[in-house]
Amino acid sequence: xxxxxxxxxxxxxxxxxxxxxxxxxxxxxxxxxxxxxxxxxxxxxxxxxxxxxxxxxxxxxxxxxxxxxxxxxxxxxxxxxxxxxxxxxxxxxxxxxxxxxxxxxxxxxxxxxxxxxxxxxxxxxxxxxxxxxxxxxxxxxxxxxxxxxxxxxxxxxxxxxxxxxx
Amino acid sequence: xxxxxxxxxxxxxxxxxxxxxxxxxxxxxxxxxxxxxxxxxxxxxxxxxxxxxxxxxxxxxxxxxxxxxxxxxxxxxxxxxxxxxxxxxxxxxxxxxxxxxxxxxxxxxxxxxxxxxxxxxxxxxxxxxxxxxxxxxxxxxxxxxxxxxxxxxxxxxxxxxxxxxxxxxxxxxxxxxxxxxxxxxxxxxxxxxxxxxxxxxxxxxxxxxxxxxxxxxxxxxxxxxxxxxxxxxxxxxxxxxxxxxxxxxxxxxxxxxxxxxxxxxxxxxxxxxxxxxxxxxxxxxxxxxxxxxxxxxxxxxxxxxxxxxxxxxxxxxxxxxxxxxxxxxxxxxxxxxxxxxxxxxxxxxxxxxxxxxxxxxxxxxxxxxxxxxxxxxxxxxxxxxxxxxxxxxxxxxxxxxxxxxxxxxxxxxxxxxxxxxxxxxxxxxxx
Ligand SMILES: Cc1cc2nc3c(=O)[nH]c(=O)nc-3n(C[C@H](O)[C@H](O)[C@H](O)COP(=O)(O)O)c2cc1C
Ligand code: SF4
Numbered sequence: 001x002x003x004x005x006x007x008x009x010x011x012x013x014x015x016x017x018x019x020x021x022x023x024x025x026x027x028x029x030x031x032x033x034x035x036x037x038x039x040x041x042x043x044x045x046x047x048x049x050x051x052x053x054x055x056x057x058x059x060x061x062x063x064x065x066x067x068x069x070x071x072x073x074x075x076x077x078x079x080x081x082x083x084x085x086x087x088x089x090x091x092x093x094x095x096x097x098x099x100x101x102x103x104x105x106x107x108x109x110x111x112x113x114x115x116x117x118x119x120x121x122x123x124x125x126x127x128x129x130x131x132x133x134x135x136x137x138x139x140x141x142x143x144x145x146x147x148x149x150x151x152x153x154x155x156x157x158x159x160x161x162x163x164x165x166x
Numbered sequence: 167x168x169x170x171x172x173x174x175x176x177x178x179x180x181x182x183x184x185x186x187x188x189x190x191x192x193x194x195x196x197x198x199x200x201x202x203x204x205x206x207x208x209x210x211x212x213x214x215x216x217x218x219x220x221x222x223x224x225x226x227x228x229x230x231x232x233x234x235x236x237x238x239x240x241x242x243x244x245x246x247x248x249x250x251x252x253x254x255x256x257x258x259x260x261x262x263x264x265x266x267x268x269x270x271x272x273x274x275x276x277x278x279x280x281x282x283x284x285x286x287x288x289x290x291x292x293x294x295x296x297x298x299x300x301x302x303x304x305x306x307x308x309x310x311x312x313x314x315x316x317x318x319x320x321x322x323x324x325x326x327x328x329x330x331x332x333x334x335x336x337x338x339x340x341x342x343x344x345x346x347x348x349x350x351x352x353x354x355x356x357x358x359x360x361x362x363x364x365x366x367x368x369x370x371x372x373x374x375x376x377x378x379x380x381x382x383x384x385x386x387x388x389x390x391x392x393x394x395x396x397x398x399x400x401x402x403x404x405x406x407x408x409x410x411x412x413x414x415x416x417x418x419x420x421x422x423x424x425x426x427x428x429x430x431x432x433x434x435x436x437x438x439x440x441x442x443x444x445x446x447x448x449x450x451x452x453x454x455x456x457x458x459x460x461x462x463x464x465x466x467x468x469x470x471x472x473x474x475x476x477x478x479x480x481x482x483x484x485x486x487x488x489x490x491x492x493x494x495x496x497x498x499x500x501x502x503x504x505x506x507x508x509x510x511x512x513x514x515x516x517x518x519x520x521x522x523x524x525x526x527x528x529x530x531x532x533x534x535x536x537x538x539x540x541x542x543x544x545x546x547x548x549x550x551x552x553x554x555x556x557x558x559x560x561x562x563x564x565x566x567x568x569x570x571x572x573x574x575x576x577x578x579x580x581x582x583x584x585x586x587x588x589x590x591x592x593x594x595x596x597x
Binding site for chain 1: 353
């Protein structure tokens with residue numbers, strides 16, 4: 001994404017922060033929506049828009065789980081593996097999903113670029129365990145294995161969103 | 167023993183309280199109108215003090231006291247920061263407030279700002295809660311339109327702005343100084359304290375940082391009075407508390423109860439419908455996962471801060487994770503160790519290395535490759551973490567595992583001898 005596009009997103013909120021550096025997360029999150037991850041040029045553009053070095057931007061970006069510096073599938077499925085979900089069978093849910101998509105048991109991306117499945121820490125939907133989240137959509141659960149199958153079908157049929165919010 | 171709603175008023179109001187007119191119809195903004203019309207900031211501060219309300223994010227520090235630590239003569243602007251990072255395992259209470267009763271939270275933030283002489287509040291919400299963030303975006307826009315935010319709000323001379331800030335996935339950004347660094351555009355690593363945020367918080371300015379549930383309580387305290395509020399609960403645990411209950415109970419969910427009125431047994435069996443036929447209670451982590459585990463011996467513990475401490479644990483965030491006798495305490499401990507290892511920000515060596523070793527040794531035991539000496543090794547690893555680190559994540563990592571090893575020793579010995587049973591099966595139950 002270009003620095004100008006990023007500026008277009010952060011300029012309207014600039015005056016809400018005493019220091020411009022606070023704009024780095026909004027900028028990174030927005031820059032990521034173009035491809036679903038950030039490459040070197042994106043980090044540079046964020047740096048230019050916010051007024052920080054690329055090295056600094058990268059050091060911040062690597063801190064957060066939901067900022068990706070490697071390509072991701074068009075849809076990212078985050079399966080909660082924390083304790084509440086474990087007690088309700090998330091391990092089986094995860095292995096079912098990864099098995100069905102032909103991925104390593106702890107997650108990964110499909111060769112066709114359609115999906116990334118990843119383990120997530122507590123998503124805050126423990127009352128609906130086992131739960132999972134697609135991109136930043138509302139977390140869903142409790143997920144049976146049939147629900148998981150239906151979800152994959154529905155996602156395959158759905159158009160790719162314009163912006164890949166992660 | 168019945169539930170009682172102070173922060174979950176949306177459960178009693180027939181309309182959609184995420185819409186401003188419905189919130190007002192339900193008595194919303196009475197607290198703010200009262201404060202702006204008849205109260206000085208110090209009067210509001212005094213009410214917070216007097217109410218005894220304690221922080222609901224985990225540490226339970228009295229809110230009024232914390233607010234009074236802010237210097238009155240600072241040349242810098244003061245800020246209110248609402249901690250909506252809600253990432254403690256088993257905790258999902260703030261999610262419901264933000265989604266269904268967002269205006270009460272906004273009103274609480276404005277009132278807190280009025281009390282400490284601040285004109286700007288930030289809500290730091292975890293990135294995974296985008297759905298709730300959008301509800302808040304709408305609510306904030308409606309509040310500006312209605313004159314409940316902005317300059318000269320409610321035709322007074324008080325100005326207040328609220329900015330919503332989205333995180334990007336990091337448990338440690340729930341720790342208050344990690345949060346502030348993240349909000350300042352840095353890696354979200356905890357700071358050395360002191361100075362505390364009250365003195366040098368956001369942008370090195372005086373900052374009051376409180377949890378969503380804490381701030382959502384404020385409008386009720388102001389509208390109905392601290393004395394009324396303090397009649398609920400016990401002397402040291404006033405008011406209500408939302409318990410997020412998950413795991414092996416029939417009816418997981420959020421339940422708001424008056425503190426001290428209800429026992430853990432009543433919460434589990436009467437409110438949450440008990441366990442599957444043929445199964446019974448084995449263990450629970452009552453305050454989120456970062457607290458010592460409780461056993462069947464403790465089910466008569468009353469649900470308030472001091473009773474939890476007597477039982478050897480902490481009320482914490484009241485994210486109560488429950489396990490029945492089908493669960494394996496060793497594998498549960500491993501799962502938590504994995505979490506803390508993943509979330510340690512790496513700034514302090516004892517935490518970074520210690521959580522890594524805790525996971526390694528527990529993994530070995532679960533895989534059936536453990537040795538008896540591993541149990542002492544675990545204890546010694548944990549003993550070398552506490553007191554040598556910057557923030558409470560490390561203590562939170564040790565607490566559930568140290569206590570499990572002590573209270574369920576036989577299970578660990580059995581796991582060393584035989585490994586742990588295969589992975590948890592799907593356990594569909596309840597709704
Ligand atoms: C590792 C760690 C994670 C935390 N996560 C949260 C959180 O997600 N939400 C929260 O309100 N407090 C969290 N806290 C507690 C905060 O540091 C702080 O005590 C709290 O926001 C103060 O608000 P309160 O007094 O209203 O509870 C966490 C603390 C630690 C050490
Ligand atoms: S105790 Fe752990 S999480 Fe906290 S600052 Fe140190 S390394 Fe980071």
